[in-house]
Amino acid sequence: MPLTFSPLPFGIDGFALGRISSDIAARGDWRIDPANLNSYNQKLPGFSLLWSAVVSVGGLSPLAHVQLIMPLLASLSVIPAYLFGVKATGRRLGGFVAGLFIVLFGSFLLLTSSVSKEAIGLLIFPVAVLLFLERRDGRKRALSVVLLLFLAFLHPLTTLLTLGMTSALVVLAQRRAIARGRFSLPSFVLDVATGPALAIPAWAYYSAVDLPFLADLLAADALGLFLGIVVLLTALIVPMGRPARLRIGRRFVSPVARGILVPAIGILVVLGNARNGLFAGAVGTQSALLQMLPAIGVLAAFAVAGYQLARRTTNRINDLVVAMLAAPVALVLFGLLRGLDPESLLIVYRSVDFLDYAFAILIGVAFVATWRWLGRWWPAKAVLLAGFVAALLATTPMAWNTPAVFGVDNVTSPQEFRALALLESFGARNVTTDQRLADVGAMWFGYATDSSLPVKLRDNESLGGFQYAIALERWTTVGAQVHPAPNIVISTVVFEKFLAENRIVYSAGPSGDRIWVVQLVSPV
Amino acid sequence: MPRPILRLATRFTRRTRATAWAIAFACMVLVGAMSLADGLANGVGSVANRIGTGPAVYIQGNELLASAIDSAALSNVPGDFVAIRAHPAGLEINRLTLSVFVVALESYQDGVGTIAFPAGPRNVSLDVGLRAQIEAESGTPVATSGNVSLFGLHLADLPIVAPPPTRSELFPDNWAYVRPDLLIAMNATQGGPVQAILAAAPLDPAVVASLRLTRLETLGAIGFVRGSIAEVQSSLMLLALVIAVVIGLLVYAAMSLEVHARAREIATLRSLGASPAAVAGVYEAQAAVLALAGAILGSALGIVAAHAVVSFAPILGLPNLVILSPPTPAVVLAMVISEVAAVLAGLVPSRRAAVLARTKGVVPS
Amino acid sequence: MPARILAGDAYLVTQGSGAYSINESLAENLTLHAGVEAVSPEILSLGTVRGEPVVVRAAEPATFLSFEGGEWVQPGAVGNRTPYAGEGLVRRLGLAAGDDVTVVGSSVPRIAFVHIAGIYRTATPANDELLVDFPMGRFLSGLGATAFHSIRLRTSDPAALLSFLRGLGASVHVSGPNLPRADIASDPPTDERISNLILRSGIGGAPRDYLSTAVSEATTSVAVVAYGIAGLLGVLVAFGIHAAQARAFADRAPAVGVLRAIGAGNRWMRRRLFLESFPLALGAAVLGAGLGFLAENWLQPNASLVIFGHEVLVAFDFSTFALVVLAVVGTSMLSGLVLLRGTLATRPMESIRETPAVESLQSLEVVLRG
Numbered sequence A: 001m002p003l004t005f006s007p008l009p010f011g012i013d014g015f016a017l018g019r020i021s022s023d024i025a026a027r028g029d030w031r032i033d034p035a036n037l038n039s040y041n042q043k044l045p046g047f048s049l050l051w052s053a054v055v056s057v058g059g060l061s062p063l064a065h066v067q068l069i070m071p072l073l074a075s076l077s078v079i080p081a082y083l084f085g086v087k088a089t090g091r092r093l094g095g096f097v098a099g100l101f102i103v104l105f106g107s108f109l110l111l112t113s114s115v116s117k118e119a120i121g122l123l124i125f126p127v128a129v130l131l132f133l134e135r136r137d138g139r140k141r142a143l144s145v146v147l148l149l150f151l152a153f154l155h156p157l158t159t160l161l162t163l164g165m166t167s168a169l170v171v172l173a174q175r176r177a178i179a180r181g182r183f184s185l186p187s188f189v190l191d192v193a194t195g196p197a198l199a200i201p202a203w204a205y206y207s208a209v210d211l212p213f214l215a216d217l218l219a220a221d222a223l224g225l226f227l228g229i230v231v232l233l234t235a236l237i238v239p240m241g242r243p244a245r246l247r248i249g250r251r252f253v254s255p256v257a258r259g260i261l262v263p264a265i266g267i268l269v270v271l272g273n274a275r276n277g278l279f280a281g282a283v284g285t286q287s288a289l290l291q292m293l294p295a296i297g298v299l300a301a302f303a304v305a306g307y308q309l310a311r312r313t314t315n316r317i318n319d320l321v322v323a324m325l326a327a328p329v330a331l332v333l334f335g336l337l338r339g340l341d342p343e344s345l346l347i348v349y350r351s352v353d354f355l356d357y358a359f360a361i362l363i364g365v366a367f368v369a370t371w372r373w374l375g376r377w378w379p380a381k382a383v384l385l386a387g388f389v390a391a392l393l394a395t396t397p398m399a400w401n402t403p404a405v406f407g408v409d410n411v412t413s414p415q416e417f418r419a420l421a422l423l424e425s426f427g428a429r430n431v432t433t434d435q436r437l438a439d440v441g442a443m444w445f446g447y448a449t450d451s452s453l454p455v456k457l458r459d460n461e462s463l464g465g466f467q468y469a470i471a472l473e474r475w476t477t478v479g480a481q482v483h484p485a486p487n488i489v490i491s492t493v494v495f496e497k498f499l500a501e502n503r504i505v506y507s508a509g510p511s512g513d514r515i516w517v518v519q520l521v522s523p524v
Numbered sequence B: 001m002p003r004p005i006l007r008l009a010t011r012f013t014r015r016t017r018a019t020a021w022a023i024a025f026a027c028m029v030l031v032g033a034m035s036l037a038d039g040l041a042n043g044v045g046s047v048a049n050r051i052g053t054g055p056a057v058y059i060q061g062n063e064l065l066a067s068a069i070d071s072a073a074l075s076n077v078p079g080d081f082v083a084i085r086a087h088p089a090g091l092e093i094n095r096l097t098l099s100v101f102v103v104a105l106e107s108y109q110d111g112v113g114t115i116a117f118p119a120g121p122r123n124v125s126l127d128v129g130l131r132a133q134i135e136a137e138s139g140t141p142v143a144t145s146g147n148v149s150l151f152g153l154h155l156a157d158l159p160i161v162a163p164p165p166t167r168s169e170l171f172p173d174n175w176a177y178v179r180p181d182l183l184i185a186m187n188a189t190q191g192g193p194v195q196a197i198l199a200a201a202p203l204d205p206a207v208v209a210s211l212r213l214t215r216l217e218t219l220g221a222i223g224f225v226r227g228s229i230a231e232v233q234s235s236l237m238l239l240a241l242v243i244a245v246v247i248g249l250l251v252y253a254a255m256s257l258e259v260h261a262r263a264r265e266i267a268t269l270r271s272l273g274a275s276p277a278a279v280a281g282v283y284e285a286q287a288a289v290l291a292l293a294g295a296i297l298g299s300a301l302g303i304v305a306a307h308a309v310v311s312f313a314p315i316l317g318l319p320n321l322v323i324l325s326p327p328t329p330a331v332v333l334a335m336v337i338s339e340v341a342a343v344l345a346g347l348v349p350s351r352r353a354a355v356l357a358r359t360k361g362v363v364p365s
Numbered sequence C: 001m002p003a004r005i006l007a008g009d010a011y012l013v014t015q016g017s018g019a020y021s022i023n024e025s026l027a028e029n030l031t032l033h034a035g036v037e038a039v040s041p042e043i044l045s046l047g048t049v050r051g052e053p054v055v056v057r058a059a060e061p062a063t064f065l066s067f068e069g070g071e072w073v074q075p076g077a078v079g080n081r082t083p084y085a086g087e088g089l090v091r092r093l094g095l096a097a098g099d100d101v102t103v104v105g106s107s108v109p110r111i112a113f114v115h116i117a118g119i120y121r122t123a124t125p126a127n128d129e130l131l132v133d134f135p136m137g138r139f140l141s142g143l144g145a146t147a148f149h150s151i152r153l154r155t156s157d158p159a160a161l162l163s164f165l166r167g168l169g170a171s172v173h174v175s176g177p178n179l180p181r182a183d184i185a186s187d188p189p190t191d192e193r194i195s196n197l198i199l200r201s202g203i204g205g206a207p208r209d210y211l212s213t214a215v216s217e218a219t220t221s222v223a224v225v226a227y228g229i230a231g232l233l234g235v236l237v238a239f240g241i242h243a244a245q246a247r248a249f250a251d252r253a254p255a256v257g258v259l260r261a262i263g264a265g266n267r268w269m270r271r272r273l274f275l276e277s278f279p280l281a282l283g284a285a286v287l288g289a290g291l292g293f294l295a296e297n298w299l300q301p302n303a304s305l306v307i308f309g310h311e312v313l314v315a316f317d318f319s320t321f322a323l324v325v326l327a328v329v330g331t332s333m334l335s336g337l338v339l340l341r342g343t344l345a346t347r348p349m350e351s352i353r354e355t356p357a358v359e360s361l362q363s364l365e366v367v368l369r370g
Helices: A013-027 A047-056 A065-076 A078-087 A093-106 A104-114 A117-133 A139-154 A158-181 A185-193 A196-209 A211-216 A220-241 A258-278 A286-293 A293-311 A320-339 A344-371 A378-395 A402-406 A414-426 A435-445 A451-457 A491-502 B003-007 B014-051 B073-076 B128-139 B180-185 B205-210 B219-259 B262-270 B275-314 B328-360 C026-030 C061-068 C089-094 C134-141 C160-169 C194-202 C208-250 C253-261 C264-297 C317-342 C348-353 C365-370
Strands: A428-430 A448-450 A468-472 A480-482 A486-489 A503-508 A516-519 B056-059 B080-093 B096-109 B112-114 B124-126 B144-149 B153-161 B195-198 B214-216 C011-015 C036-049 C052-058 C070-072 C084-086 C099-102 C110-114 C118-119 C130-132 C152-153 C172-176 C179-184 C305-307 C308-310
Touching: A013 A047, A013 A065, A013 A435, A047 A065, A047 A117, A065 A078, A065 A104, A065 A117, A078 A093, A078 A117, A078 A320, A078 A344, A078 C365, A093 A344, A093 A378, A104 A117, A104 A344, A117 A139, A117 A158, A117 A344, A139 A158, A139 A196, A158 A185, A158 A196, A158 A211, A158 A220, A158 A320, A158 A344, A158 C365, A185 C070, A196 A211, A196 C089, A211 A220, A211 C036, A220 A320, A220 B275, A258 A286, A258 A293, A258 B056, A286 A293, A286 A402, A293 A320, A293 A378, A293 C365, A320 A344, A320 B275, A344 A378, A344 C365, A414 A435, A414 A468, A414 A503, A414 A516, A428 A435, A435 A448, A435 A468, A435 A480, A451 A468, A451 A480, A451 A486, A468 A491, A480 C208, A491 A516, B014 B219, B014 B275, B014 B328, B014 C208, B073 B112, B080 B180, B080 C110, B096 B128, B096 B180, B112 C134, B124 B128, B195 C036, B205 C110, B219 B275, B219 B328, B219 C036, B219 C052, B219 C099, B262 B275, B275 B328, B275 C208, C011 C160, C026 C036, C026 C152, C026 C160, C036 C061, C036 C099, C036 C134, C052 C089, C052 C134, C089 C118, C089 C160, C099 C134, C110 C134, C130 C134, C152 C160, C160 C172, C208 C317, C253 C264, C264 C317
Parallel strands: A428 A448, A428 A468, B124 B153, C052 C130, C084 C118
Antiparallel strands: A468 A516, A480 A486, A503 A516, B056 B195, B056 B214, B080 B096, B080 B144, B080 B195, B096 B112, B144 B153, C011 C152, C011 C172, C036 C052, C036 C152, C070 C118, C084 C130, C099 C110, C172 C179, C305 C308
């Protein structure tokens, strides 16, 4: 879908990754330059190394073709979901439903459509967790170790969450062993060494390269909070190693259960963010996302039902589901409790996406149970399937209409790119524009950019110190992007005055969506 | 029999889990309360430091007018500063008797003091505000001479001269300025010492310590907030200690109940041949393990609860400056109290029960 | 500043987002307005006296005392330039009439000396303040020659007051008893969460402009910590009540099972629970709250609590007492109902034997395949 908007990477990270891949392919080596604007992504070379290898072998363009591989990654992500679904239900229908959820659920689709490190991370981490779950086979354990080590070079958040999931699996397994009197210290040590202890090499690497993410997490108060949440969740999941007892006469699925609290709280948070802007300085929930809540509610109902079924029966996926829920929930709680600022919002919404595989399993279980319960009532089954697909399709605007749903634009149009390229040809050293174009200009073209032009125009401040500016006509309608803050709408009068007072060197685009490159004239 | 003791000690039933949760909630309150109290001081203190302070004014004690810094020691103070002598006095002028404050300023540069104004040894320079007050109250222009009562002495016919040519923004406009020599001549004991030192930059801490100086915060809001937080914090710490005592009692009560409820179990172990020491060991170990588990869980709950309070308060209209830091002292205190209370609670009843079972040979009631 | 300190029981007019309006001209106009009974323009400075935090208020003494319901303990020579100290402050700092003290600036660096001419007494937090004249107040706060921080007033017709202020074109916020905050020729007070983030993180430093925000957020910080600790204690109390009741109820679960087995209905069981536990809970709550109040009284005045320069006065507040009793009784009843509900949901034999009757575990695959 993003390819219908623009052939360029969907999401600004794609430009940084493309630039790094291009440099690796050109130079033949990978290096970290702390002075480089892309140094953060250079420190996480997993995606770039893989893509540069593909580019070198296939003779592809690092930037022009990177968006083309995203559908491949998105389709590959169905495989672990299918495996989970079949493992959970013992039926291919379960695998089909789980895979369908993964491929169509809007939030997950957004991530696998964007050129980002997480796109590969979301493909690798479920495999790593599944291999760790079946670690009795030494080969699977070894492969999970390899994947966990690789994740550290790919994306720190994915690494942290995957390590959290493996830790939860170790806790559950050892709790069961203690309860059965089969605790073995060597086995425990091996589990820890091949699971949670892999955080040590990751930490060592991140410390060596001075990764900013690590500093935020290991700040004294943040670490204390994180450890507190880990202790609490460990205490909470320890009893989940065994199925929940079902009193005689009770059904497997009941509409009123404690499990309903979690999606209820989630919806309250989303609604609260719409009303009051929970996260200071960040954009609130957009109305388009609120319109999707009924569809999300339907999917949540499936997930709650599946959760109750999974917890009240013996099965092969209880540990997997608990582990895949516990780690992202821990990080979401961390994001909410560390202080409601834009960085917390980032942690929360990024962590929520890692719940999707667990949801896929639970939804698959609930769907199969419902399918079976409907027996030979084929019209009802058709309605069930159609309703499920419709609910999923209703969430797809999250992937292809991000301005309306999240208040952020991920598309870089060819004309915007041309404008940025033109500035490079001018030898521009200092350019001011909005946040999105400033990031693209810095990440791909490497010149110094500033993202404060919309604020300065709104507040009538001086633009001294900048050579050029890029302005978009849509700043007067939908507003200029200054993520994570809400868009700034510039008045037409101010915008036209700005254009009139400076020298336009380039103009392109259809009426209503034009772009100008402006050479700033110093005030007399 | 250490290994069987450990196995028995780590056997958790529904009752023991409830006891652990009780200990956890008690520790949660202690750790949470101390965490919030510390965070209050941290946050407000760090913001106050960043906002900065006014000019560096030093006094002895906490009241400038009661301060007495040895003027002979000022020649050893490096850098540029102004020595301020200030005393309440009575001024008779224009047929009025006013309570005023007489101030003498002496500028020091590299240990050498100079006096800028007033010029004459007996001159009294009235600042513009004081002049305006005199003219408003008397209805006549300010006279050229007046009487000053200071240190119990009465000086008559002192020349009243023009206001000072410059005045620091720090000072009001209603002071009467004299030369330091006049104050010293009137009373060397009271007029000799300096009340305050006004420096452009903070003085060397060694000098501050040697002269036993304290800094007077001239930006009152900073001092107000710091002082207020210090008061609140001391109250909160007292509250935390009270909570600590309550926790100790709670843990003791919970563990005692636990042991009493298992009297039958104790009797069974005794009848199987376990010595009183072994029986007591089982319950001691369990008490310690339970208390440790409860304290760890409670500390985690307290940390999370404190963060939740601080994080969600702004949404409820309470943007705040509480900056939490790892509550290590609170966690250590919670653990120590829980362990001590639990060990005591496990020791006394279980020994008594074990001894009873041995002497009477029946199940204790 | 807390509304209690700023306004007391009167209506309060403070500066809005427009041009500076709280000045002598507005005060004079308000004084002349027919519906206004008393007007007290004031300037508030936060500082220290002898190292202790003190609120220094510039106001006309007689008007100030009428607003605070105060009286003179030792009246001095009444005049515009004569400072007075509240009795609470005098007691706290060991001052007396005739003493000279040093005061400092609030949001600007200042040093000044004041000669305490008299002492007043009020039953409000103003008992801990230092009252000075307007020139001194302006000097300490850095305000302009005719400006004030706020104007307190008494009126019997707030609606007329608001329309009068609108007619004057003043940019102000008005608040008071039974009056929701009115913003006249002004935007509502801005969301301080952004400036709070800047103050907390230190990004961009903290210019002096943020001082007033920092002070107000420091006061709310104390409120946050107090509420937080109160909440934690509330959780502990609730858990303690529930744990004690659960312990007691656990011993009576077989009795409940027997009663249900011989025909006692759920409603009868709940009524029985209420009749047995409500008097105990009520008695315990009243006893506990009463003991707490007595302990507080006994501790005062040796262990008085001073917050932001104002002593927290111990007073028996019936509504607070009733709220505490209600909370404890409510928690006890709720806990009892929850415990009973759990028992009522089980079969009588399960209660009698104290072992739950559970289904044997089934495999998920079997459930899904049928």
